[in-house]
Amino acid sequence: MTVGAREYHERTKHSPRSVREGSHGLNFDNKPRPYKEYVDLPARPLADRLRPPQQPALAAIAESTPDGEVPRADELDPDRTHNPDLETVTTLCYYAAGITKSIDRRGRSLLFRAAATTGALYHVDLYVVCGDLGEGDDPADGPTLEAGVYHFDPRTLSLDVLREGDYRGVLAAAAGDDGVAHAPFSIVTSSTWWRNAWKYEERTFRHAFWDSGTTIANLLAVAHALDYRAEVVTAFADRPVAELLGLHTEREAPLEIVPIGEGAPALLAGVTEPEPIDPEIEPLSPTEREFPLIHEAWAAGTLADGDEADSWRTDRPAGPIGTRDPGDGERIHLDPVDHETASSRPLCRTIERRGSCREYDREPISVRKLSTVLDRAVRGVPMDVRREDERNESADERASDPPLSFVDPYLIVNGVEGLDPGSYHYHPADAELERLQRGEFRSEAGHLALDQRLGADAAVCLYFLTDVDEIVDALGDRGYRAAQLEASLTAGRLYLATYAHRDLGGTGLTFYDDVVTDFFAPRAAGQTPTFLYTIGRPA
Structure with a gap:
């Protein structure tokens, strides 16, 4: 069963009456932890690889790309020498979703992340899908980050290793997008529904895009401050991306792909489905509730494959949609x-x-x-x-x-x-x-x-x-x-x-x-x- 966007939006509207009659107490003993913790996965530490972006914030956010333009596919330069490395990945992940502030209150340390999220529940996670990135001081040392699929852990400032090897072709095939195919790495956002639904229940599907949006605002600004091309890919085949990351979509689903940088295209020929993974994860709370409306609304908008994703993004009417023309006011x-x-x-x-x-x-x-x-x-x-x-x-x-x-x-x-x-x-x-x-x-x-x-x-x-x-x-x-x-x-x-x-x-x-x-x-x-x-x- 799926619930379309119109019905979902109507069913999750707030009114004075719905708020008055629908308020529920919060069980703090069952509050989910704001981190995804894998059991027995290897990790790559990042703490010594931070490179704070010094560009003025007002300049960084005003650029759609480093040069102020969104390049066409035929404008990408495969020989560009500005190659991302582990420091790039560290800086992007930290300033988009890392722990940037600690406040002591009533004997407890409250940890706050780089981007604002509803209720400070931090249900948005970042995943990195990359080829070999950078070179060490000695070329014999190999890349600073090996090709793989990683999960960013803000708690430990490290990357959990989900897969070893170059899976960029799988991501690019799912998206059907040149920007993803040409990116040395991409960051995929996700939402773990229960971490937000504990407080906000069915409105969590709205909050998935509210909170990934504020996170991506930071991500784009930092990428542009570091002089990397970055844009947001909203169209992709959902289930192949979820399977690549080892996600169960009833619990956690991918939201957006942000390709970073430009270079030689990932190999798409002969891309096959990766072997399934199902990494063990620590429970979020003693009792995890499900809210079927969230998953139904997500399922209603899924795309099947890269061709459908490309058609969805390109076959649209000209001009703005959903907006109103100016009037004759002052x-x-x-x-x-x-x-x-x-x-x-x-x-x-x-x-x-x-x-x-x-x-x-x-x-x-x-x-x-x-x-x-x-x-x-x-x-x-x-x-x-x-x-x-x-x-x-x-x-x-x-x-x-x-x-x-x-x-x-x-x-x-x-x-x-x-x-x-x-x-x-x-x-x-x-x-x-x-x-x-x-x-x-x-x-x-x-x-x-x-x-x-x-x-x-x-x-x-x-x-x-x-x-x-x-x-x-x-x-x-x-x-x-x-x-x-x-x-x-x-x-x-x-x-x-x-x-x-x-x-x-x-x-x-x-x-x-x-x-x-x-x-x-x-x-x-x-x-x-x-x-x-x-x-x-x-x-």
Whole structure:
């Protein structure tokens, strides 16, 4: 049995009534551990291989690739000398999903990861599929990381060895994507459902893309800061990838592939199914519950093979899907700072500083800083979901593409110097806000955010909305994943752009779905929220 994206989204909406009647107590004695621990697998330590990315965070997140362009397949340079190595893998994994902060509270050490995730439950894992990477100081020593399939363990800062040998061809065949075929290595994200469902139950399928999106935002920024090509592949045959990683999809499923770098293509001829593996894993908690709706929603969007994946990504209508055209409201042009005068806080320090703000004061933030955060973060996501003729456009043609393909950003502004309070529709291609309503909406903002004070106190609440019916009609059930991911990856960049500024803080919040739609109607009629990000001055 499968449940399509439309039904899943409707069944997992929050309303004042559903939250009031559906709240459940949390059994902390049964809380799952936030790590995947294998039994008796060999591991490669990484601790002495970290290379902190020094590029300013605002510059790193603003690039779709190191040179600002997404290259076509015929633009890839197989002789490029900038080859990744074990240090590259270490830096990417650590600054995307590593433990970057420890806070002592009530006699316990609370460990926080590099990217924000719902409830700090950390259900997203990273896997590395690579050929031989790098060379040691002495070429006779061989590669710094041997070809294989690995799992990143943030607890020990090491790579668990799942398979030895070069399986990039298996991954590339499943994706049917040139970028994966040409990458020296790819990072695959996954979600372990129970680690999030312990608290959020069926909404975990949404959170899989919320939390992998914020993780990938870090991953892309670090890759670009290290001058590697990186983009997100959302289309691939799910079950072959799960089998390659040794995953049982009722429990843990692959979400996205992020190919890193470029080089000679992996050998695709004669690719055969790898031998099955079923590594033993430590139990997550004394009793692990299943939520069938999560797996059913995942299964509804699966793809069978690389040909189907390639057809899905290329056979789509032209232009944005699920968004709304601008209206005739008053336009306010935003004026971000240029790269020379922008904050120069390095990406590594920004990621280490990033938190999820727990309290705002109501001091206003500057319109210039808001403009800069929006300008750097809301630029579009380098995903594979685009038509074949769009993928083969020139650089100038690609630059004119709309920044967002599946979601619209709407704002409630309550505390920005130089910007009147009210609601707005943001048009990133024009760097303009279109005013929808005038007035201070602090009480409304708090109510929309599940009646949380953070929503009311924030200087700005930024909502991403999409039209699920339009998405599913055009892209099928897998399109729902792409829309959720575009919103969350953009929100992940908003986190980084926010924390690049010393006096700003931000956090994501949950929301009453239909109440948000009603607030932004009539512009948002037929749309539904996918992510809520707030920004302000930390108290």
